[in-house]
Amino acid sequence: MLFDDFVENRKLGxxxxxxxxxxxxxxxxxxxxxSGAAAGGRIPIGFLPIIKMCAYMEACPxxxxxxxxxxxxxxxxxxxxxxxxxxxxxxxARKEVRNGRRWIHIRTRTYDxxxxxxxxxxxxxxxxxx
Numbered sequence: 001m002l003f004d005d006f007v008e009n010r011k012l013g014x015x016x017x018x019x020x021x022x023x024x025x026x027x028x029x030x031x032x033x034x035s036g037a038a039a040g041g042r043i044p045i046g047f048l049p050i051i052k053m054c055a056y057m058e059a060c061p062x063x064x065x066x067x068x069x070x071x072x073x074x075x076x077x078x079x080x081x082x083x084x085x086x087x088x089x090x091x092x093a094r095k096e097v098r099n100g101r102r103w104i105h106i107r108t109r110t111y112d113x114x115x116x117x118x119x120x121x122x123x124x125x126x127x128x129x130x
Contacts, residue, residue, distance in 0.1 A: 013059030055088035066129030
């Protein structure tokens, strides 16, 4: 995707993940036991960014080389349980050119696929190469 392809406040995609025990085990293998233990059957808080980034990469599978992930933030309300199906909406919140650099602001919302209960919202600011 090129900078001109982004339209502010337009949804770029949606990803659905069932939080399977084997998926959580794979994440723990990648990030180590320091990633935390699931309390009460919920995933560790550090796995929410993984869900968000996977959704972003699905929504924007073709990205020009040279992009720079500038910043990100999260508001976390609840944590999904192992076995839940989560949905993450990805949208272009806005885009801007500042000091000759193209910036894309991506907004995400992760929620329960059945009840709609919100788990997290977030934003990413990315310097877009082209």
